[in-house]
Amino acid sequence: MARNPHRNAGETPLVEMKDISISFGGVKAVDHVSVDLHPGEVVGLLGHNGAGKSTLIKILSGAYAMDSGEIRVNGNKVEIYTPRDARAQNIETIYQTLALADNLDAAANLFLGRELVTPLGLVDDAAMESECRKIMGRLNPNFRKFSEPVSALSGGQRQSVAIARAVYFNAKILIMDEPTAALGPHETQMVAELIQQLKAEGIGIFLIDHDVHAVMELCDRASVMKNGQLVGTVEIDDVTDDDLLSMIILGKKPGEAAA
């Protein structure tokens, strides 16, 4: 059985990032990188710290504006300059830092920037809490602390708030930046199950991770970056852990002669 049935020849990718470059003060953080993502597919982004994977993905989520390149969503060229632009394209991001306002409760974080309002234009906390209870009931049924600031939550609970925020607004494209970095084994398993569930719903996922084993287990393809450049993109079924590691460390695609 083909592990990746979503990528048929000629099908328009959900996202194409073409020839993307960005520099910070003369340093090319991302150097002419192209990646793509299909519906229902998980593409892993691998690389050392500072390889440029987080920067690349922040361009897609609107946190950084690229210097040159092109982003296409469903084949159409889109302009993404701010997080708002990205959200308008149904691109949702779970940041490594989770990007939660610690002093606000779960519902306020879930709806941050997209509050539900009453007909008078005032924020409707009761409605937001109600929606928050629904989605948390699905993602993390043990979640109880709805009226406390998220600073009072455990790492896993905070993670589930961040995930809920991405999932609630009908994401088509989901970016997960090291989603399991702060989690215990049980919660990591929960995230893995969630990824399978989201895949089945046809959502495309970019998964940034350090852990080669997690990528082997969760992803359909992997793109490896080193020093701001793309080493290559491979089908997970065609490679071993060691192949990926050597791409990360040596910057060589499998099959290429080692220097």
Next chain:
Amino acid sequence: MSDTTSQPVSQQTSRNLFQQLELDMRLLGMIGAFVILCIGFNIFTDGRFLTPRNLFNLTIQTVSVAIMATGMVFIIVTRHIDLSVGGLLAVSSAVMAITQTDILPTALGLGFDHPLIWVVTILAGLAVGTLIGALQGWLVGYHAIPAFIVTLGGFLLWRNVGWFMTDGQTIAPLDATFLKLGGINGTLGEFWSWVIGAVAAVLSVWGLWMGRKSRAGHGFHVKPMWAELTVMGIVAGAILGFVAVLNAYHIPSRKLKRMFEARGEVMPEGLEVGYGLPISVLILIAVAVVMTVIAKRTRFGRYIFATGGNPDAAELSGINTRLLTVKIFALMGFLCALSAVVASARLSSHTNDIGTLDELRVIAAAVIGGTALSGGLGTIYGAILGALVMQSLQSGMAMVGVDAPLQNIVVGAVLVFAVWIDIQYRKRLGTK
């Protein structure tokens, strides 16, 4: 995505009386401290502190700083600071003084005490304050100059701009209607004070009831009915009690006699008339209500607190934090100008040193009221209570006869102590 399982509401265990009433413990603590302070001063002044007259004066003296303190909450919550509020008050006051004594009556020929003067004057003052605030906010938000520096510059700058405009002169007399906004010269009298108190009490109870209904409608936890009714009773009682105190301060009979004579009437023998609610206090109450609604129930307020809690998260959520900074400082400028109306009307003149050191009183009021300088935390009612505590300390000590240097020593120590208590309290609760 069709699963709509709601979670069961967590079980309530048995708790003590205060917890069942679900009152804000911080608020209770502050009110408690304030009451102890009042009782203490009352003992040391042989009962002169807790008289209607003193409480009336305390209230109108607090208004100007309290109005600005509500704006300072938003500034500090977003991890900024504003050292220029005293200067902004002074320049707004100067603009208004010139507008009402020179530009409108003479240059535009409206004549003195024309009914339009006070309105146009106040609009001009508010516009100037808001614009200067927005300018400072633009420098902070869009040019990333630290607020401390921008407003330190403003602290030196704006007061002296006002000085230039007035050539350093004290400007008086001010427009007769304008003077009514200062406090004792503009009160509602007993009847209208009771009317407003009753309306406020009814609205508060209604608001509590609607909040309860909304929560119950979503199936959330609501406090027991007896607790809800008790809270309603306390709130309504506090409002009406406040009005009763202000009504109990009677206009001195000699002054009352002059008022009757001015209208060509004779004062009936033995007549007693209470002052009632000062208009300046009504302004403060309106500011408090509007600012609380902004903080709790608008997106603007939500974004202020989100930005204070985590600026990066706010930005990644699509919040325009730069524009937000401009708005917050513009709002602060507006409130400084509003304070300038009250302060100059209360003093019946514009002077160069109006609002001197107010920046420190305002920051102290906000901080005593529980606003954390690390950002993200603060309440409007806390800041107003903080201003009231500061003012009570100051005038209480003056009444007791404490030497001026000792007064400042005590106020300084109380400021640091209050923040220390707050930090201990938060540690105990395990929140930041």
